[in-house]
Amino acid sequence: MPSSIPLKSLTLTSPAKLNLFLHINGRLDNGYHELQSLFHFLDKGDELTFQLTDNGKVTLDCNLPELISEQNLIIKAVNALTPFLTVEHKHYGVSINLQKVLPMGGGVGGGSSNAATTLLALNQLWQLHLPAETLESIGKDLGADVPIFIRGKSSIAEGVGEKLFDYPIEEKWYLVLTPDAHVNTALLFNSDELPRNTTKIDLSELNYTGLSPNHKNDFETLVYKNYPAVAKALDWLLEYAPARLTGTGACVFSVFENQQEAETIFTMLPADLSGFIAKGCNISITHQQLREQLN
Numbered sequence: 001m002p003s004s005i006p007l008k009s010l011t012l013t014s015p016a017k018l019n020l021f022l023h024i025n026g027r028l029d030n031g032y033h034e035l036q037s038l039f040h041f042l043d044k045g046d047e048l049t050f051q052l053t054d055n056g057k058v059t060l061d062c063n064l065p066e067l068i069s070e071q072n073l074i075i076k077a078v079n080a081l082t083p084f085l086t087v088e089h090k091h092y093g094v095s096i097n098l099q100k101v102l103p104m105g106g107g108v109g110g111g112s113s114n115a116a117t118t119l120l121a122l123n124q125l126w127q128l129h130l131p132a133e134t135l136e137s138i139g140k141d142l143g144a145d146v147p148i149f150i151r152g153k154s155s156i157a158e159g160v161g162e163k164l165f166d167y168p169i170e171e172k173w174y175l176v177l178t179p180d181a182h183v184n185t186a187l188l189f190n191s192d193e194l195p196r197n198t199t200k201i202d203l204s205e206l207n208y209t210g211l212s213p214n215h216k217n218d219f220e221t222l223v224y225k226n227y228p229a230v231a232k233a234l235d236w237l238l239e240y241a242p243a244r245l246t247g248t249g250a251c252v253f254s255v256f257e258n259q260q261e262a263e264t265i266f267t268m269l270p271a272d273l274s275g276f277i278a279k280g281c282n283i284s285i286t287h288q289q290l291r292e293q294l295n
C-alpha cells in the first residue's frame, strides 16, 4: 500500500509476556522497588481491531462486556494520544474491538499489552508520527510494563522497571498454567515477607540459560503460600519440569525445547487445571504484524 494513502483499519495481536525471572534488589524511599527482570513475549495474545472513523468518537466493543469502561487501559491509551491530534485531524475517531483471550491479573501483562498495542496502532492510523521514545514515555504513565510492549523486544528491565536493555534468547515453547486466582500486585509488593535483597546481577555477566536455580521469581514463595490455586498449579508442573511464577502471578510456566514436548505434558493436565501452550518470541507479534501490514 502506498504510504500516502492512510490506513483505514488495523488488526493486531496484543501478546502476553512472561517474566522469566524477577529479582527484587531493594526498596526505595518512595516505596517502589528496585528490580531486575527478563521479559520475553509469547505468540499468543488478545486480538485488537482498530477502525479509523471521522466522527471524532472513540468506542470500545469487547467479547467480555464487563471490560467496556473508561477504566480500560485501551481507552486510557486513546485519551493519552488525543492531545497529539493536529487541528486538521481533530475529527479523527476510532472504533475498537477487543477479543480478550489472555487471563486477567495473571502476570502475563494483558492490560499493559493492550495499552501498548493501542498506542502503536493509533500512531499509524492517526498518522501521528510519534517516535517510539514518546510512545514509551506516554505508556509508562499507564502501567509499568507498557514501555516493554512498545519496544517489543525481549528485554531485561532494571531500576524500578524503567531501564530496558535488549536481551534476545533462544526461542522455545512454554506451557503456561492459569490458576483461578486474582493476585493483588500492590499488596504483594508491600508484604513484610517479600524478600528484597537479591544481589544485583552485572548484566554484562548475565548468561540466562533457562529455569536454572541461578535465577528466580522473588514473589514465588509468598504467592505459593497465600494462593492455594497457584500452589496447586506449580506443584503439578514441577512433577514434570522446572517451573516458575510470572510477574506477581497467578500464572506459572515451564519451558520446553519444542512444541511436541510441551503438548505431551499438556495432554496430562487434570480437568481442574487450565492453561495454554505458546512459543516464546524475541520480537513481539504486534511489531511483526505492523511491519507486514505497513509494507
Ligand SMILES: C[C@](O)(CO)[C@H](O)COP(=O)(O)OP(=O)(O)OC[C@H]1O[C@@H](n2ccc(N)nc2=O)[C@H](O)[C@@H]1O
Pocket (backbone or CB within 6 Å): 019, 031, 032, 033, 034, 035, 037, 107, 112, 143, 144, 145, 159, 160, 161, 185, 186, 189, 247, 248
Ligand atoms: C512486577 C511486574 O508484574 C513485572 O511484570 C509489573 O511491573 C507490575 O506491573 P503492574 O501490575 O502494571 O503494576 P503497577 O501498576 O506499575 O504497580 C503496582 C504497584 O506495585 C508496586 N511496585 C511496582 C513496581 C515497582 N518497581 N515497585 C513497586 O513497589 C507499587 O506499590 C505500585 O503501586
Ligand SMILES: Nc1ncnc2c1ncn2[C@@H]1O[C@H](COP(=O)(O)OP(=O)(O)OP(=O)(O)O)[C@@H](O)[C@H]1O
Pocket (backbone or CB within 6 Å): 067, 071, 072, 073, 074, 103, 104, 105, 106, 107, 108, 109, 110, 111, 112, 113, 114, 115, 145, 185, 247, 248, 249, 250
Ligand atoms: N484492556 C485491559 N485488559 C485487561 N485488563 C484490564 C484492561 N484494562 C484495564 N484492566 C484491568 O487491569 C487488571 C489487571 O490486568 P492485566 O491482565 O494487565 O494483569 P496482569 O496480567 O497481572 O499484568 P501484570 O503482569 O502487569 O501485573 C484487570 O483485572 C482489569 O481490571
